[in-house]
Amino acid sequence: MNISTxxxxxxxxxxxxxxxxxxxxxxxxxxxAEHIFLxxxxxxxVTFYWHRILMPILFRPLFQQGQLLLIIxxxxxxxxxxxxxxxxxxxxxxxxxxxMGYWTGVLIPATIQAQIIKQVQGTVLTxxxxxxxxxxxxxxxxxxxxxxxxxxxxxxxxxxxxxxxxIGVTSRVGIxxxxxGFGAAFGYTVMARISLLIGKLQFLLGDWLGIIR
Amino acid sequence: MKLYERLxxxxxxxxxxxxxxxxxxxxxxxxxVKVTPMSPVEKLFTAVDxxxxxxxxxxxxxxxxxxxxxxxxxxxxxLRHAFKTRKKILVLSLYVEMIGxxxxxxxxxxxxxxxxxxxxxxxxxYGRDYVFLGWQPPPIVPMLGMGESISNIYVVDYYGNxxxxxxxxxxxxxxxxxxxxxxxxxxxxxxxxxxxxQNRYGLAVGVGCTAVSGADFxxxxxxxxxxxxxxxxxxxxxxxxxxEANYGVxxxxxxxxxxxxxxYAHLAIILFIVIGNIxxxxxxxxx
Numbered sequence: 093m094n095i096s097t098x099x100x101x102x103x104x105x106x107x108x109x110x111x112x113x114x115x116x117x118x119x120x121x122x123x124x125a126e127h128i129f130l131x132x133x134x135x136x137x138v139t140f141y142w143h144r145i146l147m148p149i150l151f152r153p154l155f156q157q158g159q160l161l162l163i164i165x166x167x168x169x170x171x172x173x174x175x176x177x178x179x180x181x182x183x184x185x186x187x188x189x190x191x192m193g194y195w196t197g198v199l200i201p202a203t204i205q206a207q208i209i210k211q212v213q214g215t216v217l218t219x220x221x222x223x224x225x226x227x228x229x230x231x232x233x234x235x236x237x238x239x240x241x242x243x244x245x246x247x248x249x250x251x252x253x254x255x256x257x258x259i260g261v262t263s264r265v266g267i268x269x270x271x272x273g274f275g276a277a278f279g280y281t282v283m284a285r286i287s288l289l290i291g292k293l294q295f296l297l298g299d300w301l302g303i304i305r
Numbered sequence: 306m307k308l309y310e311r312l313x314x315x316x317x318x319x320x321x322x323x324x325x326x327x328x329x330x331x332x333x334x335x336x337x338v339k340v341t342p343m344s345p346v347e348k349l350f351t352a353v354d355x356x357x358x359x360x361x362x363x364x365x366x367x368x369x370x371x372x373x374x375x376x377x378x379x380x381x382x383x384l385r386h387a388f389k390t391r392k393k394i395l396v397l398s399l400y401v402e403m404i405g406x407x408x409x410x411x412x413x414x415x416x417x418x419x420x421x422x423x424x425x426x427x428x429x430x431y432g433r434d435y436v437f438l439g440w441q442p443p444p445i446v447p448m449l450g451m452g453e454s455i456s457n458i459y460v461v462d463y464y465g466n467x468x469x470x471x472x473x474x475x476x477x478x479x480x481x482x483x484x485x486x487x488x489x490x491x492x493x494x495x496x497x498x499x500x501x502x503q504n505r506y507g508l509a510v511g512v513g514c515t516a517v518s519g520a521d522f523x524x525x526x527x528x529x530x531x532x533x534x535x536x537x538x539x540x541x542x543x544x545x546x547x548x549e550a551n552y553g554v555x556x557x558x559x560x561x562x563x564x565x566x567x568x569y570a571h572l573a574i575i576l577f578i579v580i581g582n583i584x585x586x587x588x589x590x591x592x
Contacts, residue, residue, distance in 0.1 A: 115321050133402075140401045145442060198445065202500035206530065214528030224529060226344055238527075277520040280537065284375060284516035286570040287538040289328055290563040291374020297332055304332050305557075 094302030105300040108292055215242050241269040309591065312584030320577060327573045331565035338564040342543040345526055349487070349511040349533020350547045353386055356484035361393035361477045363451075363486040365494070366407035367400055372491040372515050377410060378541035378560035379489050379513035384414040385556060386548045393473050394435045395455070395483075399444040399494060404463070411437060417556050431464075432471040439463030448498060452480045452506040480506040485532060489513040495522065499530045513540060538563055 096102065110125035154162040168190060174183040214221060217239055222231035247259055248266030255263045297303045342350070356362050364383055368376035387394045398407045415429050422428040429435060438459040441447045450458035455477060456469040468474055476482060486508055488495040495512040502508040509532045514522055516537030526534040535544055541560035548554050 116318060137402065144401060144440065198501075202504055205504045206496065206500035210528050210530055211524060214524065224527060273520065277517075280516040280519045282571070282574055283537050283539065283567065284372075286324075286328065286567055286574075287375045287516065287563065288372070289324075289570075290332070290538070290566050293329055293332055293566075294374070294559065294563065297329070304335075 096300050096302065101300050105296055108296060112292070215239055240265070245269050307591075309584045309587035312580055313588055315580075324570060324573060327569045328566045331569055332562070335562060336565060338561070338568065340539075340542045340546040340561055340564060342547050345534035345536070346540055346543040347533070347547065349513075349535060350386070350544060350551075352485045352509060352511055352532045353383065353392065353487065354390065354551075356387075356390075356392045359476065360482055360484040361395055361473070362387060362484050363395045363397065365486060365488040365490070365498070366396060366398050366410060367403050367488065367490040367492070367494050368406060369400070369402055369491065370406065373406060375515045375538050375541065376489050376491060376513060377406065378538065378558075379535050379544060380407070380410040381414055381556075381559070382541060382544040382548050383487055383489075383513070384410060385417070385554045386544075386552070388414060388418050388429055388434070389548070389552045389554050391434070393477065395438055395477070396435065397438040397447065397459075398440050399447070401440050401442070404440050408437070408463070411435070414556075432466070433473055436468070436471055436473055437463040438468070444494065444497065445501060448501040449505065452502060452508075454479055480508045483508060485509040485511050487511045487513065491515040491518065493518075493521075495531065496525065499525065503530065513544075538567060 107125045107128065110121040111129075113119055114122040150162060150166060153159040154166060168187045171183050171187045174180045214224075215238055217235055221235050225231035225234045227234060244262045244266035246266070247262040248255075248270065250259065250263075253259055294304065298305065353362060364380065364387075366380050368380070384394070386392075396407055396411055398404050415435070418429050431437075438447075438455075439462055441458055447458050456474055459468050462468050462471070480502065486498060486502065488498050488510060490512075491514065495510060495514065498508070498510045503510050510530065511533045512522060512526075512531045513535040514537075516539075519536035522531065522534060522536070525531045535541060538560045542558070542564050545558040545561050549558070
């Protein structure tokens with residue numbers, strides 16, 4: 093056993109234990125650690141944004157180096173604050189409209205390409221898709237399963253017709269695929285949460301108490 | 306109280322206690338668990354391995370403290386691999402709160418290598434072998450802008466050096482000089498890299514993600530949009546295994562050390578689910 097002498101490790105460990113104590117029941121130690129975390133995180137973000145964004149990218153170039161074009165984004169940004177002045181609060185619509193217009197323009201084509209067209213291409217039964225599994229002849233089987241799974245799942249979410257007849261059958265198959273997807277997601281979530289617990293224990297038992305290497 | 310009622314009303318603190326014991330004991334009394342690398346991780350490893358001398362790889366360390374346990378071992382494994390094979394590497398973070406963790410990973414691996422280096426040539430030199438670009442908001446700016454010019458987007462690196470004066474950056478101008486970008490993240494950032502950098506510039510994207518994101522990300526691996534994929538601590542352990550098996554890189558393998566705990570914890574949870582279901586079905590039959 094080789095207990096750490098680093099005060100930061102001690103602070104971190106005590107706060108970790110305070111947060112974990114919630115698993116037993118809510119208590120003042122947990123609440124204190126929670127508030128410290130919120131305060132520190134917000135303080136960190138505010139100072140970082142000030143020193144790393146506002147000062148070097150906006151204020152210094154604009155007011156010290158005379159890059160006057162920056163007045164435009166500066167003014168647009170300042171308009172966000174008009175929300176706090178009821179008489180001119182309507183001005184906040186200008187930056188919101190610019191922001192929405194920009195992001196809609198940027199996001200729609202990129203999303204359609206990356207998340208719809210490419211994914212549909214990956215579902216179609218082609219020899220390239222069969223080979224992408226690196227599973228030899230089994231690649232065809234996997235591709236067919238994906239193909240059936242996508243069609244049946246889509247039919248489950250088709251609500252314009254009652255789920256009877258052909259749609260009834262496909263939607264029932266679809267719900268099986270949906271459940272398998274939920275199961276996979278749940279399994280991965282369990283793995284993730286346990287991994288985080290392991291990481292915390294590695295820190296407490298290793299860096300703090302020195303029980304493990 | 307009947308058996309099925311007991312099964313249905315086990316105090317959650319007992320379950321937490323059992324889980325804590327199951328996770329802790331293998332950490333205190335470790336034994337070797339053989340990790341077999343799976344195809345998605347092998348593909349990522351091969352893609353990093355195939356980076357030629359005239360190209361660099363980008364490591365996007367966009368992971369926050371709450372997912373450090375899962376993703377930091379990936380960053381360390383990729384850095385060890387890249388440095389051992391003398392690949393040029395650019396490191397960046399897309400969000401400010403992740404800068405500290407990226408710095409920590411780089412410093413740790415650089416120190417590991419430099420403590421064993423005999424000569425200046427063997428050492429890892431900042432600006433010659435690696436560059437830490439830091440953080441440039443908002444994320445879409447570097448994603449799109451680096452396709453045209455990296456040094457125009459990151460005019461100065463994290464340490465305040467003019468990027469275009471660094472030796473390594475003489476040959477690394479934009480995505481044409483990048484073999485692969487490895488995005489380590491717990492959010493949908495890897496999909497944004499595909500949507501913006503890959504769609505427009507054809508950048509190869511490899512991914513290391515949390516296990517929670519795994520199920521969402523596999524379709525992108527299947528379509529080839531992700532060159533390779535590491536999922537959760539298991540993915541990190543697989544990459545660690547590949548780096549050690551192929552290049553004999555020694556160093557603490559945090560993810561591999563955790564595999565036994567992870568396995569036992571999974572078995573315990575499976576047992577809990579089975580017990581819970583037995584209790585449920587017995588209860589239903591009695592009703």
